[in-house]
Amino acid sequence: MNRKAKRFGLGTLLLLGLLAAWIRMADKEYLYKAIVYNFADIDDHTIFDQRKIDAPPIPKPWLLAGSYNRLQLPQELEELHRELESVAFVVVKDDSLLYEQYWQGYSDASLSNSFSMAKSIVSMLVGAAVKEGKIESVEQPVGDFLPYFKKGDKAKIRIKHLLWMSSGLNWDESYTNPLSMTTEAYYGTDLEKVIKRLDAVEEPGRQWSYKSGDTQILAFLLQEATGKSLSAYAEEKLWRPLGAEHDAEWSVDKPDGMEKAYCCFFSNARDFARLGKLYLHNGIWNGDTIVPPDYVKASLTPNGLINANDGKKVDFYGYQWWLLPNYKGQDIFYARGILGQYIIVIPEKNLVIVRLGKQRAEKVGEHPGEVMDMIDGVNQMLK
Numbered sequence: 001m002n003r004k005a006k007r008f009g010l011g012t013l014l015l016l017g018l019l020a021a022w023i024r025m026a027d028k029e030y031l032y033k034a035i036v037y038n039f040a041d042i043d044d045h046t047i048f049d050q051r052k053i054d055a056p057p058i059p060k061p062w063l064l065a066g067s068y069n070r071l072q073l074p075q076e077l078e079e080l081h082r083e084l085e086s087v088a089f090v091v092v093k094d095d096s097l098l099y100e101q102y103w104q105g106y107s108d109a110s111l112s113n114s115f116s117m118a119k120s121i122v123s124m125l126v127g128a129a130v131k132e133g134k135i136e137s138v139e140q141p142v143g144d145f146l147p148y149f150k151k152g153d154k155a156k157i158r159i160k161h162l163l164w165m166s167s168g169l170n171w172d173e174s175y176t177n178p179l180s181m182t183t184e185a186y187y188g189t190d191l192e193k194v195i196k197r198l199d200a201v202e203e204p205g206r207q208w209s210y211k212s213g214d215t216q217i218l219a220f221l222l223q224e225a226t227g228k229s230l231s232a233y234a235e236e237k238l239w240r241p242l243g244a245e246h247d248a249e250w251s252v253d254k255p256d257g258m259e260k261a262y263c264c265f266f267s268n269a270r271d272f273a274r275l276g277k278l279y280l281h282n283g284i285w286n287g288d289t290i291v292p293p294d295y296v297k298a299s300l301t302p303n304g305l306i307n308a309n310d311g312k313k314v315d316f317y318g319y320q321w322w323l324l325p326n327y328k329g330q331d332i333f334y335a336r337g338i339l340g341q342y343i344i345v346i347p348e349k350n351l352v353i354v355r356l357g358k359q360r361a362e363k364v365g366e367h368p369g370e371v372m373d374m375i376d377g378v379n380q381m382l383k
Contacts, residue, residue: 044113049254050250054239055239060242071382073099077378085357085359088101088110088355095350109246112267113337114266114267117335122218123163126159126295128233128238135159137159142162158205161214169198169199190253230258244267246271249266276352283295299321330375341355349382
C-alpha cells in the first residue's frame with residue numbers, strides 16, 4: 001500500500017471515530033439503525049421489537065358476497081397496482097367481502113405496516129376511552145394525564161388540539177432528515193424522551209400542521225387514562241370485539257416499552273377493513289357501541305383550521321382521519337399511510353376499500369392521486 005492510500009485509510013478511520021464519538025455524546029445512537037435501513041418499509045416488524053395484539057379465540061370471518069371475486073378490476077386500476085407495487089387490495093360491499101387480490105407473495109394473513117393509518121386507530125381508541133369514561137371529553141387538558149403538560153404554554157393544549165393536529169408544538173415532521181424527531185422516534189428507543197423535549201411555539205387550536213408527535217402524545221395519554229398499554233387497549237376495544245381473524249402487532253421503542261402510535265400497527269387487509277366497517281356504521285359493531293356515534297361524527301367533520309402550509313381553511317382533516325368531501329357526489333373518509341396504505345370508506349355506496357403496498361403516487365391537492373383512482377375504479381367495477 002502506498003503512502004497516499006495509507007493516509008486516506010487513516011483519515012477515514014479517524015473521521016469515522018470522530019463521528020462515532022459525536023453520535024455517542026449527542027445521544028443519537030438511533031442513527032446507526034437509520035443508516036443501515038435507510039427508509040421505512042412495510043416489513044419493518046422484522047427489525048423492531050413488537051407487542052402482540054391477540055385475535056379473539058373464535059374469530060368472525062367476513063361473509064362472502066354472492067359475486068365474490070367474480071368482478072374484474074378495470075385495466076387502469078390493474079396497471080396502477082403494478083406500478084405502485086400493491087401487495088393487497090380488498091373491497092367490502094354491504095358488509096360482505098366482494099373482492100380481494102394479493103401480489104408479491106402476500107396473502108390474507110400477511111402482516112404489513114399500517115404506517116400512519118395507525119393515527120386513525122389511536123383516534124378510535126380515544127373515542128373508546130371517552131365512552132368508557134376514562135376520558136371526560138376531548139376538551140380535557142392533556143395536563144390532566146401527563147404532568148409535563150401542566151406548566152407554561154403546554155398547559156393550554158387539550159385533547160382536541162392533538163386530534164386536530166393543532167398542538168402548536170415544535171415537532172419536526174421530516175422523513176428525509178436523519179436528525180429529525182420523526183427519524184429518532186422511528187429508529188430510536190425512547191419515545192418519552194423525544195416527546196418531553198417538545199416546546200409550545202404556537203397557540204394551540206389555531207393552525208393545522210401534520211405532526212406525528214401529536215398522535216404519540218395521545219398514546220401516552222391513553223396509557224395513563226386506561227392503565228393499559230396501547231396494544232392491550234386496542235385488543236380489548238377493537239381487535240377482539242371486531243372478531244379479527246389474525247393477531248396483529250404494534251412496534252414498540254424497546255422491549256416492554258411504548259408503542260410507536262403514529263405508525264407501525266401491523267395487520268392484513270381483511271382485518272384492517274373491519275376498522276373501516278366500524279366507522280361506516282358510526283362506531284357501532286353488530287349492535288354494540290364501540291366508539292360513541294357523536295365522537296365518530298366529530299372525527300369525520302373538517303376541523304376548519306388554517307392550514308399552516310398554505311393559509312387556506314382545512315376541509316380535509318378531522319380527528320386523525322382524512323376527508324374527501326363531495327367527491328363526485330360522495331362524502332368519503334379514509335386512513336392513510338406514507339407508502340400508500342389506505343382504509344377508504346364510501347358511506348353512500350356502503351363500501352370499504354383497503355389497499356396495502358410499497359409506493360404512493362403524487363398528490364392532487366391534499367390527497368394522493370391513487371385514492372381517487374381507486375375510488376373511480378371500484379365504482380366502475382360496480383356498474
